[in-house]
Amino acid sequence: MPRKSLLTRRLFSTISFSRILALGAFGRTFGVLGSESHLSASETEPAATPSRQSTKPVVKSKKRSDEIDYLRVTEAEWKKRLSPAQFDVARKHGTERAFSGKYHNDKKDGAYRCVCCKTLVFDSQHKFDSGTGWPSFWQPFDQEVIGESADDTLGYPRTEVHCKRCNAHLGHVFNDAPKTPTGLRYCINSVCLVFVSRKEVDEIAAEQ
Numbered sequence: 480m481p482r483k484s485l486l487t488r489r490l491f492s493t494i495s496f497s498r499i500l501a502l503g504a505f506g507r508t509f510g511v512l513g514s515e516s517h518l519s520a521s522e523t524e525p526a527a528t529p530s531r532q533s534t535k536p537v538v539k540s541k542k543r544s545d546e547i548d549y550l551r552v553t554e555a556e557w558k559k560r561l562s563p564a565q566f567d568v569a570r571k572h573g574t575e576r577a578f579s580g581k582y583h584n585d586k587k588d589g590a591y592r593c594v595c596c597k598t599l600v601f602d603s604q605h606k607f608d609s610g611t612g613w614p615s616f617w618q619p620f621d622q623e624v625i626g627e628s629a630d631d632t633l634g635y636p637r638t639e640v641h642c643k644r645c646n647a648h649l650g651h652v653f654n655d656a657p658k659t660p661t662g663l664r665y666c667i668n669s670v671c672l673v674f675v676s677r678k679e680v681d682e683i684a685a686e687q
């Protein structure tokens with residue numbers, strides 16, 4: 480499947496945790512989402528071609544010498560580190576069944592890390608109830624941590640979103656949320672996320 484990068488977006492963020500990348504503790508939370516096993520071959524969201532404005536200044540993340548190069552982790556290694564459901568969605572571009580994930584209706588204050596590399600990828604402050612059965616956000620935690628690629632696997636164009644640090648598939652982004660500040664709906668699979676409380680987010684930020 481051909482994949483290529485799309486527009487680089489810089490959205491305004493109410494909090495600027497630009498340098499937050501979750502490091503270490505790789506195995507600490509693996510397996511916590513392992514109970515989610517209902518996957519479907521395709522998503523049911525409507526097609527859309529996002530368009531958005533860039534307002535947020537980009538601050539490059541710090542590169543640490545002890546940081547794992549997650550882009551070099553092999554598929555076999557991911558299979559060992561992740562549950563079958565996590566592997567199917569995050570590493571094989573699967574989609575969890577709507578309303579089957581643990582976060583679609585979650586309203587706790589905090590943030591969500593990538594299940595593969597622990598990077599903070601979404602914040603509860605940007606979460607909204609889309610009614611789709613998947614966790615929905617109007618912007619990423621930080622624009623720099625999310626990458627995009629064209630996805631026409633269902634026969635119509637969609638924009639896939641993934642974690643830049645480890646290339647984990649997270650979901651898709653659509654521009655069908657006019658009531659949100661950005662008009663965007665990041666439709667994300669719960670199984671690709673690990674929630675952390677606001678206190679933990681602050682602690683992570685302090686470590687960076």
Ligand SMILES: [Zn+2]
Nearest residue numbers: 593596642645
């Ligand atoms: Zn990741």
